[in-house]
Amino acid sequence: MRSTPFTFDISLPGGVPTVYDGTDVFIRIVRPLSAMRGQYADQEAYEALLAQGDAVLYEVYEMRRPQVADGYIEAADEHVGLGELLHGTSIVHPGKVGDEYFMTKGHFHSVLDTAEVYYVLQGRGMMVMETPEEEWAVEELRPGRVLYVPPRWAHRSVNTGQEDLVTLFVYPGHAGHDYGTIETRGFRKLVIERDGQPTIVDNPRWRSQE
């Protein structure tokens, strides 16, 4: 794994990174519909769509960074060194489950006090966010926009457009992902299509932590 400066290109449209002098430098994560069971409000629409095939909802290309075995301090499940910055591209495909747009699982960072930066390269969307203290926020994503997700804020990307939503993300190497909290209680807000427009609504199944 590289510990000297390096570059890569992100091809647009599409968002797939290209490296010129190495293989296996990116981790590719593919999340199909079946990985999102219980996350969409309309369970019937979810089952109906799944019956037609296990569509890919989104893909993530993340640059590999040095791990514990390379002599860094273990600080999270992912064993990436303190001081490293994990980064790559996230590609959320367009589509809907019922009237709810394709979206990422969403997560808190295991090390809650870590932030993340997104830069939007292509497409249209929303970032749905909330804190354990039950504050919430939704920010629009469009090309050229930078979004800062502060420490403590869970985050989920939603594709509200007709093409891939492509973002560049950067976050601390030791942050880790806590998926369990969101899997259990969901986000407070959903983004659905209403009268042809992306609309923010309360999640009827959201549960307070109390």
Ligand code: M6P
């Ligand atoms: C962003 C980053 C990644 C994350 C991805 C997909 O690109 O935050 O670390 O993996 O979104 O989101 P999720 O992990 O919630 O499925």
Ligand code: ZN
């Ligand atoms: Zn994150």
